[in-house]
Amino acid sequence: MAEAALPARLPRLGAATWIVALAVFLAFAVLGAAAFPWAFEMPRAWHVPFAAWFGGFVKWLLNDASFGLFTFAGLTRFIAAALELPYRIVLGILSTGWPAAGLPPLPWFGVIGLAGVLGHRAGGWPLAALVAACLGFIALFGFWDSAMLTLASIVIAVPIGIAGGLALGLLAHRVPWFARAIAPVLDLMQTIPVFAYLVPILILFGFGPVAAIVATLTYAMPPMVRVTMLALARVPAEIVDLGRMVGCSRRQMTWRVMVPAARDALMVGANQVIMLSLNMVIIASMIGAGGLGFDVLSALRRLDFGAGLEAGFSIVALAIALDRLGQGLARLRSAPPTGGSWAARHPHLLAGLAVVLLSGAAALAWPGARAFPEAWQLSTGDFWSRVMREINVTYFDTLEAIKTTLLVNVMIPVKRFLLGLPWLGVAALLAFAGWRLRGAGLAALAGGLTVLIALTGLWEQAMTTVYLCGFAVAFAMLIGLPIGILAAERDWLWSGVRAVIDTLQTLPSFVYLMPAVMLFRVGDFTAMLAVIAFAVVPAIRYTVLGLRGVDPRIVEAGRAMGCTRRQILWRIRFRLAMPEIMLGLNQTIMFALSMLVITALVGTRDLGQEVYIALTKADAGRGLVAGLNVAFIAIIADRLIQAGAARMRARLGLEGAASGPAA
């Protein structure tokens, strides 16, 4: 740690070699086309039919694969059945009831009452009120039935996701080779767009809620595994020693010492599972989950912004209720048994039973009471439609002019330029960057993955992705950095900004598409706007975190030397926060890539579109290959930026130079 010393000017990373490399690259790009046409457009004969291979593999899994005692298809059928049963039960309680047995589902007030009791148990009256308000909001806007469908699959997916992630994380913590084996899989899982594995899951599990739950688990579990591994590794060595010293058995060590000691970090993981599961709601609805996601999607198709927004906020409300309930329950401690009757000792259980019985009886007696009365429902749909129409009518020409200017003068030329680049040159340049930033390993990774993208025959789509993503990230940083800088120095502003970006982050990404489409119709520009709106969040967050995290002693020293406020900001804070800001850039890229796949819905021609087409055609191989290409782009960007940030941190003498946190 540099003791209150001002950081030296950043030494340049061998600027001369970079300039030479760039010059060679550009010269090749401009002049090389005639001599080496194959370096610009890879001959078809070289393309490797990965898609066909993957497709064949999935078919083989489905039809022939066998593990001796049982077949792979048998296994998926078993998993499906194991998920189906609890799902049906929960669904019966919340939504469908059992008409055959004459049993109605729990009416809306019963569910709210039950949630309130649970809230009271987990966090007293404030939490009970919050949970009830969240569910009430959903009922008020007329999304009750959809929300119960969504809730049913979430109620199944979240506990399995948390428990499974915890189990895998524990195993990885205990068995080193398993940790090594699982690390690259986790990396891939977090960068492959969901759409890519939707098709194989569809093929293996069939269309329906079970496939949706499997997809949700596939998406939401990896972060829990990673968080668990990190959290366990960070348990202080002394606590581990303590556990061994008092003679804990393995089980006691895990459940009485390690897991509780890592609880706070594990809670972050559980929160992630809930949030990611709710993120998946919309995509899951594409493969038959129905529910709120379906409402958002159909609103999007109708371009009904108001309905989409309300459905989106209903998802947010559900997310908040579930998250706070989960946090509260996890913080509960088993109170020592006190005296009194059974009823006095279990007031919440009793209250819950009473709510279920009373509301169930009410629903049986008055079937009309089951649904939330329509007369009470609200809708802001008209209002939003009017706002949008108003904006469109008034500002149509202005908006159109902005769009055209940007497209014609900036975006299209850049797109042409990028599409004209030779794959070989790009691979060489990225390999050079990898070599300069870390060494031969990174060079091989960056260059190799680039060549692999070219070999799949999707080079053009990949470069379109890079172009869209690049623009979106540049704009997101241009917007995010100033906001972050302003907010970092002003507490009141930061608390406001934080509330907004937290909401933005829980709002399903599809919701961003709607206003963009309504104002600018379909196309690259619209896609870019939606991506910017989604990806600006990490740009702001990491800038603020970085600037606020600068060692106050160094700022103090700067002030003592008579630096002006501006000098302190630019010369000290900003430079020291640079590694964090780089990580923010990294996250912005990841967010942008994940959103980009969704914008395929508004007609881009990038890898996202490729994935989406594969989804509609149920072509498992094509979707996976396109998805893997997105993952490769993400991994290249991630590793290069991490290496750059690590170098910077080392140069600034900040701790942990060797180990940049994984994205």
Place this chain on the structure above:
Amino acid sequence: MQVKTGHPRPTARLVCRNVWKLFGNRPKAWLERHGPSPSAEALAAAGMVAAVRGVDLEVREGEIFVIMGLSGSGKSTLVRCLSRLVEPSGGEILYEGRDLLSMSEAEIMQIRRHKMGMVFQHFALLPHMSVLENVAFPLEVQGVARGERDERARRMIALVGLEGREAAFPRELSGGQQQRVGIARSLAADPELWFLDEPFSALDPLIRREMQVEFLRLQRMLHKTIVFITHDFDEAIRLADRIAIMKDGMIEQIGTPEEIVLSPATPYVTEFTGAVPRAKVVRLATVMVPAEGPAPARHLPADATVAEAAPAFRAGADRIGVTDAEGRLVGQVHRDAVVDLMLGG
């Protein structure tokens, strides 16, 4: 603290013979190949970090055995070898004559549960448990029924002076209070061997003094066999019956505080002892001469330090009597001897 002079030698509880701990690539096999005591050059050439090198020591029943050394000298590693939290790379450790290193995992677990207690530098309290639950934790692990373990835990909490804070959580306590909880917890299972790894290093100097006094009070009641780690020479002198001074994984000298201060074995030990006021270490037993003439007016026990006798001389006495544990007169100390010791020695 007890006077050792004249008593039969107490039995050794814990014996280390040529204990080694290397960090590196397959250290056990390497140590077997390179003889019982490899040289520093051989270790460096093989890329081994030697945290503990050829340690011989014995801890006797009922004594406070302090291991003193600077940061990185291998104290923590050594004390973790003694409880096999760290697997030694070579050597022998005998607990009550049984070879600790050949025990199975299950046997060592039983020994840790019932015979050993440990206090940690950073307290190692479980953040999700109350004070009571933390203290009862070793008993819970053993499967002691709730009523009994709570009752024993309450007794331990009272012992360290924290009654009334049973329901508090660690984060609500000050550092000193947290370490009291750590001490109560380490005593809950009534161990015979008590390890303390720099228990007071994370505390403010004033609190540290208070905890040292408290610790000595506890030991006078409990008579545990104690291995106490510190990097603070003053603390070592204040608490120890015997001190082992460690440097670079090796023991430089073992002896009573008096022996170490009066006859340091190596230049390294001399460096530490130079600044220590002799009068605070040397006991009357060392400077007394056979009693003669009329019985002196004032008496002090033989294990009192010279510094403790100083007020008596300042009050005008020119010699004082020295008594043993039973109060019998065994010798006397002259003012001149005391002045000599304080001035130069």
